[in-house]
Amino acid sequence: MGSRIGLFGSSLGGAACILAAGKTKIDSMVVNAAPLRSRMIKSPAEKKDKPEYQRLSFDISSKLSQIKNILIFHGDADQVVPFSNAIEIYEKTRDTKRLIIQKNGDHLMSNQTHQKEFIREAGLWFKHRLVAKKPKG
Numbered sequence: 001m002g003s004r005i006g007l008f009g010s011s012l013g014g015a016a017c018i019l020a021a022g023k024t025k026i027d028s029m030v031v032n033a034a035p036l037r038s039r040m041i042k043s044p045a046e047k048k049d050k051p052e053y054q055r056l057s058f059d060i061s062s063k064l065s066q067i068k069n070i071l072i073f074h075g076d077a078d079q080v081v082p083f084s085n086a087i088e089i090y091e092k093t094r095d096t097k098r099l100i101i102q103k104n105g106d107h108l109m110s111n112q113t114h115q116k117e118f119i120r121e122a123g124l125w126f127k128h129r130l131v132a133k134k135p136k137g
Contacts, residue, residue: 004130008122009034011081011107015060018089022063028129030122032073033107035081036061036088064092071098071125073118075105098125 004027009017014034021029037059070093074086083101090099100121102114109115 004028006030006126006130010109011035015058018063018067019060021067022060026067026069028069028071028126029067030071030073030125031089032109032118033075033078033081034072034085034089036064036085061088061092064089065094068094069096069129071100071122073100073102073109073121075102075107075109075114077104078107080107096129 005025006028007017007020007026008030009015010032011034014031015036017026017029017031018034018036020026038057070089072086072089074081074083076083086099086101090097100117102109102111102117105111105114109118
């Protein structure tokens, strides 16, 4: 049986997972608060005018149609990456997919209840999609 690949990323790590999935076969993915475009990330205005910030500019939304088996987490009170990114990821990816909205959830997932939910749901997501099923008999 071949190897299965699962990715997890939070924030820019989630964006990196989406980008990687557009370039290689990924069997399952979990992302949290992932931005699709650099302009969607809220950062201090003084940083946006610097050349190094401009070099980091990205838009990975075109990769979404290639992605399936994705679990998306996002807090609806995220002040860094707008919640609309999670909606767009969900709407533009293929099945199987799931969106978990964390009520009053911030970008850092600082609420312990949200953290426990994330650990439980992400673990189950990967278990059902990556762990080989034992043959019957």
